[in-house]
Amino acid sequence: xxxxxxxxxNLLDLVAAACDGRLAxxxxxxxxxxxxxxxxxxxxxxDYFRLDTQLSALWQEQRSREVLDRxxxxxxxxxxxxxxxxxxxxxxxxxxxxxxxxxxxxTIVVLSLAVISMPELTNRSPKVPSRDDYAARIxxxxxxxxxxxxxxxxxxxxxxxxxxxxxxxxxGFVRIRYDNGTMVLLEGPARFTVTGQNSGQxxxxxxxxxxSKEATGFIVSSLTGTVTDLGTEFGAYVGPSDDxxxxxxxxxxxxxxxGESRELGVGQSxxxxxxxxxxxxxxxxxxxxxxxxxPGAYSLCVLADKPLAYYxxxxxxxxxxxxxxxxxxxxxxxxxxxxxxRSNGFAGVEDFNRWANFDGGxxxxxxELKTGWNSxxxxxxxxxxxxxxxxxxxxxxxxxxxxxxVFGKSVSIGCIxxxxxxxxxxxxxxxxxxxxxxxxxxxxxxxxxxxAFTWQREAEPANSTIALYLNGELIKSxxxxxxxxxxxxxxxxxxxxxxxxxxxxxxLDELALFAEALSAEAIQQQVAVAKAASPAPIxxxxx
Amino acid sequence: MAKRISDIEFAELLRLHFAELLRLHYARVLGFxxxxxxxxxxxxxxxxxxxxxxxxxxxxxxxxxxxxxxxxGIARHKIFDYFKSRRREQAHFSDAMLEILxxxxxxxxxxxxxxxxxxxxxKSCLETVQASQRELLRRCYEGNESVAExxxxxxxxxxxxxxSLKHVRVKLLECMRKRLEGEHGRG
Numbered sequence: 076x077x078x079x080x081x082x083x084x085n086l087l088d089l090v091a092a093a094c095d096g097r098l099a100x101x102x103x104x105x106x107x108x109x110x111x112x113x114x115x116x117x118x119x120x121x122d123y124f125r126l127d128t129q130l131s132a133l134w135q136e137q138r139s140r141e142v143l144d145r146x147x148x149x150x151x152x153x154x155x156x157x158x159x160x161x162x163x164x165x166x167x168x169x170x171x172x173x174x175x176x177x178x179x180x181x182t183i184v185v186l187s188l189a190v191i192s193m194p195e196l197t198n199r200s201p202k203v204p205s206r207d208d209y210a211a212r213i214x215x216x217x218x219x220x221x222x223x224x225x226x227x228x229x230x231x232x233x234x235x236x237x238x239x240x241x242x243x244x245x246x247g248f249v250r251i252r253y254d255n256g257t258m259v260l261l262e263g264p265a266r267f268t269v270t271g272q273n274s275g276q277x278x279x280x281x282x283x284x285x286x287s288k289e290a291t292g293f294i295v296s297s298l299t300g301t302v303t304d305l306g307t308e309f310g311a312y313v314g315p316s317d318d319x320x321x322x323x324x325x326x327x328x329x330x331x332x333x334g335e336s337r338e339l340g341v342g343q344s345x346x347x348x349x350x351x352x353x354x355x356x357x358x359x360x361x362x363x364x365x366x367x368x369x370p371g372a373y374s375l376c377v378l379a380d381k382p383l384a385y386y387x388x389x390x391x392x393x394x395x396x397x398x399x400x401x402x403x404x405x406x407x408x409x410x411x412x413x414x415x416x417r418s419n420g421f422a423g424v425e426d427f428n429r430w431a432n433f434d435g436g437x438x439x440x441x442x443e444l445k446t447g448w449n450s451x452x453x454x455x456x457x458x459x460x461x462x463x464x465x466x467x468x469x470x471x472x473x474x475x476x477x478x479x480x481v482f483g484k485s486v487s488i489g490c491i492x493x494x495x496x497x498x499x500x501x502x503x504x505x506x507x508x509x510x511x512x513x514x515x516x517x518x519x520x521x522x523x524x525x526x527a528f529t530w531q532r533e534a535e536p537a538n539s540t541i542a543l544y545l546n547g548e549l550i551k552s553x554x555x556x557x558x559x560x561x562x563x564x565x566x567x568x569x570x571x572x573x574x575x576x577x578x579x580x581x582x583l584d585e586l587a588l589f590a591e592a593l594s595a596e597a598i599q600q601q602v603a604v605a606k607a608a609s610p611a612p613i614x615x616x617x618x
Numbered sequence: 619m620a621k622r623i624s625d626i627e628f629a630e631l632l633r634l635h636f637a638e639l640l641r642l643h644y645a646r647v648l649g650f651x652x653x654x655x656x657x658x659x660x661x662x663x664x665x666x667x668x669x670x671x672x673x674x675x676x677x678x679x680x681x682x683x684x685x686x687x688x689x690x691g692i693a694r695h696k697i698f699d700y701f702k703s704r705r706r707e708q709a710h711f712s713d714a715m716l717e718i719l720x721x722x723x724x725x726x727x728x729x730x731x732x733x734x735x736x737x738x739x740x741k742s743c744l745e746t747v748q749a750s751q752r753e754l755l756r757r758c759y760e761g762n763e764s765v766a767e768x769x770x771x772x773x774x775x776x777x778x779x780x781x782s783l784k785h786v787r788v789k790l791l792e793c794m795r796k797r798l799e800g801e802h803g804r805g
Contacts, residue, residue: 091784095765096658100709103656107715117722119791125649126787126794129740132645134759538778554778594750 084534086116090123209235210272211253218247219263241268244280248362256287262362283310283363300332300347310361319347320359373585376604380597382587384445444566445588450506451560454589455493456527456601461520465580467497471526472568476561489561493528503528503543506558510541512550525602529592532557547602549595636676640669642733643686647693650723654697654716656709664700668693686728694720735801736794743793751786758783
């Protein structure tokens, strides 16, 4: 294997195209030329194909195991021997012995052959699960440990969950996302089965379900009762006695047993015991968020994405540990100075506002933020509370490769900048490319808003992307021609470089710079963590 | 007294052992064939012929030898047979280039420890890439959707998805190299 560096870009393009079957015939000679006298390039070429093969095998093996688990556990067919071994025998004796051998590694091949090549068996065999047979996915987990049956693969973050597939969580937390958007947070030890597109069965342990608007009517059943969502967030617990206990955090639910039905509202709890529904004592505690997402963990959430720089106020204002506190420093610029270029010192943010880095180390002003990052890929995120007054267009972050650029749509060459306008629009500019959210996107002033901007430059034409997020939601994304590759030599917050008056007036907090384009999920998580309910993360039900 | 296994049982053990060896070398051999035979369908044919040849000649395999080198050697023969017998209508490397790549591949000595470390490295490195990149890999490699379909559902162009795949593969290669260097002193 070889070290891959930026100078290999053209070679990489050729290798990737060859591997993906997209290399035009006339470029084969070009690839050969690149490989011919370069052993390192030859290694890269061979390794790339090998990795591609490994990745195929990895995912298709996982899927084949799921299929087998599904068939075995749901007992959809006569004893497994009948069709599987016939497939084995058929392949062994008639078709392709080679596929059988490889099939030990990649069972999906065997399954495919069983279904595709043997119609006489297809009629009596279960169909290979389609998308409709899956209802949910393991969305996230923390410290999860599983009770596994012999040969069962450990559920992973990437796994789709088949309807009927039991989960036996020994300890830790697992969050399941149904395709309709409902989130179920399982707290181990727990035994849970996705039983349908909008339902699940809890045999033991605790869960908290946050039901999406589209999924109202979500049902959790136990051996003794059923709880039906009526637009809500609720917790359910099944203990050793098999009693079902339910607590409502938001909205309402209907709790039913064979002999009784009762609706519960916010703050209420009840327990199904026997055929009766009795009032709960509110003593059961439910985890409504993963512990790492608990309020107080905002900075941990940001740090998990490995920022290049992260500026917060922990040593200036009481930030209450790692928690996001909407405070920030007011950074209105009151005395515009015409010569605000780097050589004269930047005063877009008043210099007396000293900012501490996340580690509590040396503070820095917003005039000398982290440099050395580049235009290839990155993310900027921060919280802003705009004043009611100020210039109609206000610059937020501004960064330049050499300090000579002027922030503007057509001339911001070598610059990266973010801005917002009083009309509720906001946007991002990079090397002359600009993307704007429409007017009215941002709400009223004096409210805290989370902004995030991502960029990913690709060498291929029209494949580079820029995206705008507001409060965790993707507002706009464009795909465009690649911009110039450059490195940032100066960064600051509050005012662009030229001597005009587009100065930010408001407060700023939790400014983070990343060297890669964060995923939408990562950005959503920042906001979710900040907005998580302010009480302690472990909620207790109450009557 | 230990039970004496029958000839049939012994043959079964050998078969399972052989299959396990092949499983461990699967990506190396198939990856090599695909790198040499650029057409994906033809590469699958050549790989199947290779596996069949391996299976048929397993009794001649010297267990003191490294299985992977033996398998790559047979694959090499099958690849050159393929190029001799086909009319070469499709784009392909020159004979000189094929020889160089085959020689390069043959020079690699990889014991079982290394192969297992490589599998571990891949799984470990997959945990280090962004969730959105893992999701993209899953969708593209799981086999249920074409890249074009994935691109359509993401409101992207296929070229853009291919480009993202390239990025994440390179990341994985680099990550695996570092891990294997740390574990085995080589990438």
